[in-house]
Amino acid sequence: MADLQLDDVTKVFTEDDGNEITAVNEVSLEIDDGEFLVLVGPSGCGKSTTLRMVAGLETVSAGRIRLGDTVVNDMKPKDRDIAMVFQSYALYPHMTVRENMSFGLEESTSMPDEEITATVDQAAEMLGIGELLDRKPDDLSGGQQQRVALGRAIVRDPEVFLLDEPLSNLDAKLRAQMRTELQRLQEDLGVSTIYVTHDQTEAMTMADKIAILNHGELQQVGTPLECYHEPANRFVAGFIGEPSMNFFDVTRDGEALVHEQFEYELSPETASAVDGHGDLVLGIRPEDVAVRSSYDEPHSYDATVDVVEPMGNENNVYLTFDGSDETFVATIDGLQHVEDGQSVVAHIPEAAIHVFDRKTGRALRNRTVDTQTMTEPQI
Numbered sequence: 488m489a490d491l492q493l494d495d496v497t498k499v500f501t502e503d504d505g506n507e508i509t510a511v512n513e514v515s516l517e518i519d520d521g522e523f524l525v526l527v528g529p530s531g532c533g534k535s536t537t538l539r540m541v542a543g544l545e546t547v548s549a550g551r552i553r554l555g556d557t558v559v560n561d562m563k564p565k566d567r568d569i570a571m572v573f574q575s576y577a578l579y580p581h582m583t584v585r586e587n588m589s590f591g592l593e594e595s596t597s598m599p600d601e602e603i604t605a606t607v608d609q610a611a612e613m614l615g616i617g618e619l620l621d622r623k624p625d626d627l628s629g630g631q632q633q634r635v636a637l638g639r640a641i642v643r644d645p646e647v648f649l650l651d652e653p654l655s656n657l658d659a660k661l662r663a664q665m666r667t668e669l670q671r672l673q674e675d676l677g678v679s680t681i682y683v684t685h686d687q688t689e690a691m692t693m694a695d696k697i698a699i700l701n702h703g704e705l706q707q708v709g710t711p712l713e714c715y716h717e718p719a720n721r722f723v724a725g726f727i728g729e730p731s732m733n734f735f736d737v738t739r740d741g742e743a744l745v746h747e748q749f750e751y752e753l754s755p756e757t758a759s760a761v762d763g764h765g766d767l768v769l770g771i772r773p774e775d776v777a778v779r780s781s782y783d784e785p786h787s788y789d790a791t792v793d794v795v796e797p798m799g800n801e802n803n804v805y806l807t808f809d810g811s812d813e814t815f816v817a818t819i820d821g822l823q824h825v826e827d828g829q830s831v832v833a834h835i836p837e838a839a840i841h842v843f844d845r846k847t848g849r850a851l852r853n854r855t856v857d858t859q860t861m862t863e864p865q866i
């Protein structure tokens with residue numbers, strides 16, 4: 488049974504002028520015991536509102552939130568067995584680290600003082616902040632404050648952790664380090680977690696399961712690799728992955744997809760997957776576009792290098808088809824040398840293409856993934 492379940496949860500805000508905003512629209516989610524679910528989406532898509540409803544900081548307009556067997560819609564935040572960590576950390580500035588971490592236990596439990604001290608010591612040890620217990624938040628770095636905020640949640644030993652963009656105030660290097668630490672910590676503690684972020688890298692690297700929201704609506708729930716390779720729609724395909732998937736507006740003509748600059752012949756299998764749809768979008772991930780000097784295979788087209796972004800391990804090569812200003816990107820090996828203005832051949836292999844209905848955005852055909860090579864260790 489799911490540890491935490493959202494059934495058709497909706498939140499409508501009414502503004503002063505009577506205008507209604509549906510921030511979250513019939514979202515259903517299940518978080519299993521010990522699972523790490525990342526709720527991801529662009530700014531304003533309803534992530535924080537969803538989390539705040541689970542915490543009890545926002546009322547639910549419709550639908551049900553269940554924690555274990557109990558519907559918690561009308562339960563006060565303090566009565567839900569949930570601990571939340573905010574983006575701002577929300578530490579009390581006049582209290583020491585120990586006092587910040589003890590406060591919740593002193594206020595809402597009958598735990599004896601010695602046990603509180605021992606619990607705080609143990610959590611501080613786990614987080615590597617044992618030396619800082621007598622300091623005030625102002626005397627701590629951002630990363631240390633972040634650990635204290637986590638410590639305060641951990642000592643409560645809750646059934647569910649809710650984390651709202653907890654790493655966004657940290658610099659890039661510390662963020663990457665904290666990502667790994669947080670994952671390890673969550674795994675050790677085995678507490679079901681919802682982690683909210685707008686950063687798709689955090690979603691991909693940390694999640695057991697990703698839930699993608701847009702305009703208050705759930706777009707897809709799946710493992711990071713499912714969302715990456717088998718996006719439910721064009722929004723998910725564009726949101727997950729950096730650089731983003733390339734999209735080309737195309738029209739079906741017989742056994743081909745016709746773009747202003749190229750014609751893409753389809754195999755009977757792909758053609759039948761898109762049958763009945765005329766206006767389509769062809770998608771291809773940057774790492775699936777090969778940049779070559781000659782036509783070795785079908786699905787190869789003349790292109791010109793617009794800009795090369797060297798990343799060291801790889802190059803992001805921005806290309807244009809001849810006769811067009813629209814750029815698309817290929818991610819190639821860092822040692823493959825190409826120059827701005829160079830004429831090349833771009834190869835778009837059919838096994839790697841995605842095709843979406845242009846009107847609904849629904850994926851009609853996703854790339855073929857050899858699950859064997861994904862799951863079996865390669866020697």
Ligand code: ATP
Binds near residue numbers: 508510534535
């Ligand atoms: P961000 O990543 O920017 O924090 P978010 O995905 O967490 O965004 P929410 O804060 O949940 O988005 O907001 C969702 C929508 O609800 C937005 O359109 C927002 O303007 C609106 N909203 C949020 N809180 C209120 C409120 N108290 N009154 C009216 N509208 C609100």
